[in-house]
Amino acid sequence: xxxxxxxxxxxxxxxxxxxxxxxxxxxxxxxxxxxxxxxxxxxxxxxxxxxxxxxxxxxxxxxxx
Amino acid sequence: xxxxxxxxxxxxxxxxxxxxxxxxxxxxxxxxxxxxxxxxxxxxxxxxxxxxxxxxxxxxxxxxxxxxxxxxxxxxxxxxxxxxxxxxxxxxxxxxxxxxxxxxxxxxxxxxxxxxxxxxxxxxxxxxxxxxxxxxxxxx
Numbered sequence: 001x002x003x004x005x006x007x008x009x010x011x012x013x014x015x016x017x018x019x020x021x022x023x024x025x026x027x028x029x030x031x032x033x034x035x036x037x038x039x040x041x042x043x044x045x046x047x048x049x050x051x052x053x054x055x056x057x058x059x060x061x062x063x064x065x
Numbered sequence: 066x067x068x069x070x071x072x073x074x075x076x077x078x079x080x081x082x083x084x085x086x087x088x089x090x091x092x093x094x095x096x097x098x099x100x101x102x103x104x105x106x107x108x109x110x111x112x113x114x115x116x117x118x119x120x121x122x123x124x125x126x127x128x129x130x131x132x133x134x135x136x137x138x139x140x141x142x143x144x145x146x147x148x149x150x151x152x153x154x155x156x157x158x159x160x161x162x163x164x165x166x167x168x169x170x171x172x173x174x175x176x177x178x179x180x181x182x183x184x185x186x187x188x189x190x191x192x193x194x195x196x197x198x199x200x201x202x203x204x205x
Contacts, residue, residue: 001202028076029142037200041141 002061006034008052023047074139076146080197087190090183097180145201146193153192158185 009019009030016030023030025044032038040048049056072078107113136144161184165176176184 025140025142026076029140032142032200035200037202038142038145039202044141 001036001039002063003033003036004059005030005048008054008059009034022051070138074135074143076143076197079143079147079193083190083193086186087194090187090190093183094180094187096183097176099177099179142201146196149201150189150192150196153195154185154189157188157192161188 005019009016014022016034017027020027020030023044024047029038033040045056045060049059052059135147139147158181162176162181170176
């Protein structure tokens with residue numbers, strides 16, 4: 001699954017660890033999502049969408065990365 | 066992921082745990098040459114079967130509680146990593162036991178229960194390493 005997490009994080013100058021803190025997940029989890037190695041759960045996808053103030057479908061794209 | 070368990074439920078901690086377990090189990094594989102422990106026939110097979118069912122039931126309840134705790138405390142990346150690696154390890158263990166039994170047991174001897182336990186730990190450690198490198202996504 002493709003996603004824009006890395007771009008959105010970079011726009012805010014957040015580190016992976018900082019984003020992890022805000023989402024209450026580990027830095028490794030953020031890295032795995034950004035690199036397409038992990039598809040977040042629905043609950044985490046909603047938390048990400050809320051944090052960035054965007055609909056889920058503008059952050060995640062169901063096509064394979 | 067909050068509270069005092071936060072630091073424990075970190076992928077880095079589990080990386081270290083599985084690395085140590087994997088190295089230990091591979092090191093202990095030398096036990097493969099030890100004699101197969103004989104199983105003494107039970108004088109009361111019904112009691113033995115009943116006891117095994119009770120132990121099985123208690124163990125499965127413990128596993129359910131432990132899994133629920135893990136899911137509550139770990140983030141979904143770590144939990145999915147543990148699940149996927151356990152699934153691969155379970156299949157690896159069954160295939161190893163079946164292939165050994167079918168192809169090698171007659172020539173090289175049966176595997177002891179101790180070695181089976183070591184194979185189980187080694188399988189989970191290797192599977193964890195694979196999942197950490199490849200990820201939990203559908204293409205992994």
